[in-house]
Amino acid sequence: MKRILVGLLAIGLVAAACSGDSAEDEGPVKLGFLNGQSGDYGPWGHWALAAAEVAVEELNAAGGVLGRDVELIVEDNGSTPEGAVSGFAELTEVDGIHALGGIESDGMIAIFDTVHELQIPTICSTCGTTELDNTGGDMVFRIIPSDTDNGIVGAQVARDEGYRNVAMLVELSEGTESPANVFKAVFTEQMGGTVTEDVRFNAGEATYAAQVAQAFESGADAVYIAAGFETGVPLLNEWQRRGYVDVPLILTTDLLSPEIAGIIGGVEGATAIVGATAYDTENNPAWDAYVPRFEAKIGDPPEIGFYDAWQYDQYIVLGLAMAKAGTTDGAAVAAAVPEIANPPGVEVFSYAQGLAELEAGNEIDYHGTTSNMDLNSVGNLLSPVMAVIHVQDGDWAVRENIELDPTLVKPS
């Protein structure tokens, strides 16, 4: 009797396992979108989601991935690590996603280990954290410049503007301290500049009057501000309220929001620049095809610093990687990501184009809307497109594209 029971149990387990496999290979391919639709990244959430939807529509219009419909499953992480952890659990345990995109720095660090444990191929479209400078490449890939690049370009811009003495206002969080620390090291150690005050503060303070005064009263040529949007607005209100508007601002990418541009643009004589990553707009078929579809969806063209095109690129990369791997299996898809993003291969600018080449048995090299997508051995972008961005007519605009100064190196 005991043997019969054990036998029945074994048959049941095998049947359950088999039915699990078949369910895995059927139904839609599920792409998770774990993003700050509210909180610090909320101002960009609408654009980010629209771009992700444009990508998924493109995948489905080309017949889907592996012949299956593609479904975008959205989770708002509230721009917090806690939200990322709970959102990721929902996406994996309840929704059963096959790959993940949309995540930001703090959230990525929070789920980094779990992503590897569960073998969920993840593309970080908006995380610049230096934590990923040497730790990705097998399951996590980053298609936006590192904060190391952002910190270096910030220092480069400060140098090129002729600022020798800079004060810093830095919010205490991974995403803001990361580029600020690189900026400080490069500006002082490699350029010989002086940081007159380095003011670090917590988010959520009742007022920032003391912090702002400390930085702006330090005799600096310019003030470097690395803060989230929710802190940036009261900081800049204080900057305006106290009459420090003659002191130029160097801002980080997290502050490239319309509200911030509105505050700065509303002050006569105020200058603010951002050394940041930009879209790859020159002679790029991927960009040319993306813009009208994004505009049709949202009613506005892509805006600089809104991170939207990266949200688009990541899902095209994941779709092509799944097509290349011939499966949604996490390890196989992750292994295929650098294969379709890097040369050698036929250069392609869309999912349909890439799919056709793959079906023809050719290797492909996908070129996205934001860069050539070439990745190094740790899954980081090799050649980010950088620009100097400033406020023009109350909105952010690219002043000039620049290349990272090769003489400036990542601080040790």
Added chain:
Amino acid sequence: MQNVVFGIVTGSILAVATLGFALVRQTENFLNIAHAQMMALGAFVGVVLVDTYGMNIFLAGGITVVGLGALGVVLAAAFFQPVRHQGGTVLLFTSIGLALMMYAAILALFGTQARFYPDVSGGLHRFAGIGIATSELVIIGLAVGSIAALQLFLNSTGLGRAIRAVASNDDLARVRGVPVRSVSNTIWFISSAFGAMAGVMLGVLGAVNTEIGWHNILIVLAAAVLGGLRSITGVILAGLLLGIMMDVSALFIPTAYRPVVAFGVLVAVLILRPEGILSIQRRKDAVVA
């Protein structure tokens, strides 16, 4: 000196917030943790009236203060009155539960997106090299005016005297025919209105987000303990003192440690003078001795 001015602004808001908190502590005999969510609600209601409905900031502030004062009376009747006879511990836990419910309601009603009052700074004035914005002067003025009005109300009206009687000995007050229920309603109205006013002030100077209540409750508690939970004058002084200490400390230590100053003072007071800086009990003891 500039940082002292910043501290006076911070301290004024803290004094208004703490006064509402301490008033309930004195008369209802428990720490109302939900007071912080009344501050958050005040900040949100005010910004919606100003930003969405284009209302004048003073009108919006007035409606918010009166409306949330009334809401405070309703919430007290619904949540605190039924368990009042069970003592301070039950009331404390009820207030924590109410705080969580109010927090959830704020999330549901206003979302998690930060909001901002339009710039109402009204320019910067300089006196002997010290800058102060019009909005900051208005905040200090409103704080002084409302606290003075409360003192006047408590000292010069029948209802005010009844509140003081309840605060001193509610059993005796009841025996002597003081209308305890209407006194309680008045206390809840004033406390909630002060909380809402502090919330609007915080929003005007900073950002309005869902965490604004949680961020401030411990500092309010610190000010209340520092001032002595049974002394209104002590609470006002404590609020100002903490505000000034936090902002002046920025000159000597990294501003990231600003809240640590408040709690360092709190711990020191609890060790050295647990009855607060102005203690009614200590003065009574001194008279007896």
